[in-house]
Amino acid sequence: MPATRKPMRYGHTEGHTEVCFDDSGSFIVTCGSDGDVRIWEDLDDDDPKFINVGEKAYSCALKNGKLVTAVSNNTIQVHTFPEGVPDGILTRFTTNANHVVFNGDGTKIAAGSSDFLVKIVDVMDSSQQKTFRGHDAPVLSLSFDPKDIFLASASCDGSVRVWQISDQTCAISWPLLQKSNDVINAKSICRLAWQPKSGKLLAIPVEKSVKLYRRESWSHQFDLSDNFISQTLNIVTWSPCGQYLAAGSINGLIIVWNVETKDCMERVKHEKGYAICGLAWHPTCGRISYTDAEGNLGLLENVCDPSGKTSSSKVSSRVEKDYNDLFDGDDMSNAGDFLNDNAVEIPSFSKGIINDDEDDEDLMMASGRPRQRSHILEDDENSVDISMLKTGSSLLKEEEEDGQEGSIHNLPLVTSQRPFYDGPMPTPRQKPFQSGSTPLHLTHRFMVWNSIGIIRCYNDEQDNAIDVEFHDTSIHHATHLSNTLNYTIADLSHEAILLACESTDELA
Structure with a gap:
């Protein structure tokens, strides 16, 4: 079944927001520009615990009960998790750090800063540090090789580098990115990622595709792309099994591929089109948590099941609803061919329920926006008469008995007189005013x-x-x-x- 997108939650104030799961997947952890780290038991948690770590939190990482944050006082701090007790400072930079990550066993962290430096620090002994020099602009993102041999980094100087950790030398450098002078001016934060366990492939989001490079030979293996990607990709993350790769774009599109077959498994559009700046795959099940540049937290469910089976390749943009109560047992046997328990709801348009692949692909235009079609399922004001559905079911049954092909397009539909929702109303124009004046109603x-x-x-x-x-x-x-x-x-x-x-x- 297709991935289910849950309604987003406000998490932090406007600005770059990151997300990760704890080791067990029991908590969702986010940090944002308000300087707080929030610990969510679930997306429905109305009172998440929060830890104030500074004026701004640029990045966070969690492993083995250690919460590491890059904050606005140019330090990398440690707090205990989930208690939130301060546990010292690991390292400092001359300006703010932009990204911090743990290695596979949680014994080391890597941090990249706007002063062009990359540091690897031992979590238990912060005096054990290694500094990597070579970038000519602020560092955007980092990723540890699962085998702790290499460290990958992306920078505003346009390069992606792979470092040999042991001797702190650059193994390879690719000029892949658009150059910029600061992180806020970068077209993409280029959150790259190594394939889990084996580290065989390094995934790098470049423009509208993901480039994959083979370990040690550093040869370009292949690209993952999709026709629905219309803007630059911002971030990639692997599933724990290493079979699937998810990517988020600056216009709110989330894509999931099967890396082995190169097939696109899921396409999910952010409900407001905000840039995806955080992606985290649940460690044990098919959940992806994501954050946007406005401080909101979202969750995708049923992306893939534990057995490794993929979900449908349909565009998933609707909230799960249950329509079992609409039908009795006899009618459900006929109507079940086209009414399922996980109907998806998109507030901005309606669509017909069509089973053939060609029509599924037609639901999205080249711009990534859905085509408008009338939906057989609406809310209470627009719901279809039950007798009409029963009539349609009996028509299908008669056609099957006659050996003719039935089509749901032939069913009569009761259309709503209410106009479709075409988006938010324009904001009323602000009345003229002068700075420093007092209200007009005063005499x-x-x-x-x-x-x-x-x-x-x-x-x-x-x-x-x-x-x-x-x-x-x-x-x-x-x-x-x-x-x-x-x-x-x-x-x-x-x-x-x-x-x-x-x-x-x-x-x-």
């Missing part, structure tokens, strides 16, 4: 107050006028003006007094 109000002077407006029973006073009376003297045109906005300089009012037919 005595300031229209402007700046370094030149003050303009006051009086509108009461005795007078409707405007007074202008200058701070330096040796240059300009005070002025009194009548306000017959009901001026509401003013500005003042050494050369002019500017007044504005609403347009009328007489003025036009």
Whole structure:
């Protein structure tokens, strides 16, 4: 069955947000630009525990009960998990660190900073450090080889490097990325990843595809791509079994491939199209947790089951709903061919339930937006008459008995008179205003107050006028003006007094 996208939750304030699971998969851990690390028991957790680690948290990693964070005071800190007790500082940089990761057994961490340096630090003895120099711009991301022989890094200088950990030398460097002068200006944060267990392949998100390189020979093996990818990929992550690879783009698309067959298994679109900046695969089951650049947390379920079977290749964009109660036992046997227990709901459009592969592919246009089709299942206001469904079921049964091919397209549909939801309404235009002015409803109000002077407006029973006073009376003297045109906005300089009012037919 297709992956199920749960509604997203607010996690942190707007900005880069990261996510990971603990070793058992019991907790989801996120960090964000508000400086908090939040510990979620599940996506439905209404009161997640939080640990304040600094003014901003740029990255976090969790292993063996140790929570490591890269924070805005240019340090890599350690806290106990889940207690959140501070446990020291592992290392410092001259500017903020952008990414921190654990190695496979949790004994070492690697951190990359905007001062172009990469450091590997022993968690138990922080004096045991190795520094890697060679990048010419801020470091974007890091990934440990599962065998602890190599470390991969991506940088704003446009290069992806593989380092030999033992002697701190660069084994290979590829000029794959677009150059930038800082992380905030980078087109992609290029979260690369080694294949788990064997480390046979290194996956690197480059533009609209994922490039895979073979270990030690460093030869380019193949690319993973999809026609629905319209923007740059930001991040990749492997399933724990190493069979599947998930990637997230800067316009909110999440793609899952079977690496062996190179087939696209899942396509899931972020409900608001925000950039995916965090992806984490559950250590034991088919769950992917993800975060966006607005601080929200999301969850995909049923991406693949424990036996390794993949889910459907349909575009999964709907929330799970149960329609069992709509039908009795007799009718369910017929209607079950086209009504399943996991109908998917997309708020921005409706679609028909079609079983052939060609129509499934037609649900998305080249831009990645779904085509609009009427759906046989809607909410209570738009639901189809049950008798109509029963009639359709009996028609199908009769056609099967006659040996003719039945088609769900022939069923009569009751269409809703309510217009389809085409997106949010435009924000009302803001009314004109002047900085430093007081509200319009006041009878005595300031229209402007700046370094030149003050303009006051009086509108009461005795007078409707405007007074202008200058701070330096040796240059300009005070002025009194009548306000017959009901001026509401003013500005003042050494050369002019500017007044504005609403347009009328007489003025036009």
